[in-house]
Amino acid sequence: MDNESKAILQTALAVRVSHPHATALEVLDLAMTDRNRSDPDFSDASTPAGDHTDPASPFGRLLRDAFAPEITDAELTERGGPSGESAFWVRWHQRVMEPFAERYRLWSAETDDDRWTTLVSAQVLKRWPHLAATDSEEIARRLALLPEWRSVAAEAAADAYVRQSEERNATNREHGAFQLALHIEGATPDDLARGVAAAQAVFDDTGVTPAKAARALFNRDGWDVRGFPEEAQPTEAEMQAAAVWEDAEFAATSACCAGWATVPVSAHLELRWRWE
Structure with missing residues (x-):
C-alpha cells in the first residue's frame, strides 16, 4: 500500500470515529479531497484479506x-x-467499487503502462489471493498488450478478466483457469504427476475446487497472523475448505514420496495459472 492510500485510509477511519454523525459519503469526500484521478493501491499483505477494500475490512x-x-x-x-x-464479488464490484472509482475518478485507463500493469496485477491478486504473484504479474503484462483491455481502467479490466476466467473454470475443469502444481525437491516428473493426481482426487471427493480451498486457506492463515480478530474470523465453510487443501497437500506429498526415507520440508502444493 502506497503513502497516498495510507493517508486516505487513516483519514477516513479517523473521521468516521471523530464525527459519528457524518454520513459515510461525507467521510469519503473528506478523505478523498485533492485525490481525484489518483491510483490508490489499497492492497496490504498484513490484513486478513490482503486488501483494505475487502468487504469485511473497516x-x-x-x-x-x-x-x-x-x-x-x-x-x-x-x-x-x-x-x-462469485456472484457476491460481481455485486460488490458493480454496487460499491465502480461507484467509488467513478465518484473520485480513480484507477484511470489513462495512467502510464507500468502503473496500469501494477494496478491490474494487484487487483487480480485481490480477487485471487491464492494465485502466485508471478502469475498475476504475467496476466497483467499480457492484458497490457491487448488494446481492448488496455483501454479499460485497471480495476474494471481486472474484474472483467477474473469473471471471464472463473466462468471458464466453472464450466470446464480440464481446460479451466487453474492447475495444480507440486514442488518437491528430487521428485521425478512421474512422481509429481502421481502426487498431483492424488491431490485432485481429494478435491473431487469433497466437491471443493482447488481455487476455493486455496482462497479459504489464505483467509484462515491471514486470520491467524492477525491474532484471530473476531471481525475477520473465517466462516465454517472456509475453515472446512482450508482443511481440504491441507488434506490434498498431504495426499500429494504422500503419493509422490511413497517409499522415501524423508519428505523435504520445502514440499508444497500450489495453484498456478493455466496459460492458454
Missing part, C-alpha cells in the same frame, strides 16, 4: 455504507457463502 464497510447500504453485515462477513461467492 474501510470496506465504509465503502458499503456509502454506496450500497442494502448489503447486510452478514453478507459482508460471508462474502456470498460457498455457493454464491
